[in-house]
Amino acid sequence: MQVDELLKPFPIKEFHPFPRAMMGPGAHEMIGPEALKLGFKKTLIMTTGLRGTDIVHKISESCKYHGLEVVVFDQVESNPKDYNVMDAVSLYNSEKCDSFISIGGGSAHDACKGARISVAHDGRSINEFEGFNKSENPKNPPHIAVSTTAGTGSETSWAYVITDTTTDPDKPHKYVAFDDASVTSLAIDDPVLYYDCPVAFTAQCGFDVLAHASEPYVSRLNFQPSLGNALHAIRLTNRHLREATWNPTELAGREGMMYAQYIAAQAFN
Missing domain, CATH: 3.40.50.1970 (Rossmann fold)
Structure with missing residues (x-):
């Protein structure tokens, strides 16, 4: 089917x-x-x-x-x-x-x-x-x-x-x-x-976040409670992933990605 x-x-x-x-x-x-x-x-x-x-x-x-x-x-x-x-x-x-x-x-x-x-x-x-x-x-x-x-x-x-x-x-x-x-x-x-997360891991994990956020946003399930979180996680990743990767001890980038990964997971949950 x-x-x-x-x-x-x-x-x-x-x-x-x-x-x-x-x-x-x-x-x-x-x-x-x-x-x-x-x-x-x-x-x-x-x-x-x-x-x-x-x-x-x-x-x-x-x-x-x-x-x-x-x-x-x-x-x-x-x-x-x-x-x-x-x-x-x-x-x-x-x-x-x-x-x-x-x-x-x-x-x-x-x-x-x-x-x-x-x-x-x-x-x-x-x-x-x-x-x-x-x-x-x-x-x-x-x-x-x-x-x-x-x-x-x-x-x-x-x-x-x-x-x-x-x-x-x-x-x-x-x-x-x-x-x-x-x-x-x-x-x-x-x-x-x-x-302490290495540069490569930080970047790879960030793209994992982007995948987690993108999939529920375009899913044919079209589950309305997920869409806002999914879209906001994409925006947060766009805004903070570069900072988190290249300035790893700057709090703003790390905290932004923390929220991005958390709500992206809630979106696909």
Whole structure:
């Protein structure tokens, strides 16, 4: 069937949940107090490691200062693999953690979302949850997502991307799972954390924002609540991406892209 034929039987369009968010310079300093409010006691930090920065160390130490126990899993890969998720689940269970903090871009957030879904289903393989709202347990561990790039918007969307390595090793299957239960408990978007993002990554993430904003604006779904956010995200990217790329420690450019990526993700959500 053609796309237009598929859309006709579905006049009802769905608005998916967004998490609470704290946005702006200094927001990352609130992670410890906010984690306590959410009931965190022993948390698993999931990250790629963020080589060349001290962001993970600073956030870990801040959490400890506020009385939290911290376990770090820093083996998340780009385009996160199913075994990244399951290794994190194993560590979460063996360390008897009760919560998650993801630090990084979309890879860290997506892997963490997947880990939460798996934990809520007694450690079942994350690959079982490909598709739409495949999870059966809506309650999973609380999750604070701390963004260090202005790109994917995973911290505010209901989607996560995982690579299934049990398929063809030369062309592994990369899928998107959509699940309302995967939405984070709290999104932290602090443009100060973007200062260390390399030039090439900053630019590439900015074009990711542009794609995220453009697609819902021209989508045949024509979902009216998305159109304003989509168009404004395009304008913000046009206004701020060059500044963020070439003057990486100027707050205005970084903050502009922070908002652009966030509302672009809400538009495609």
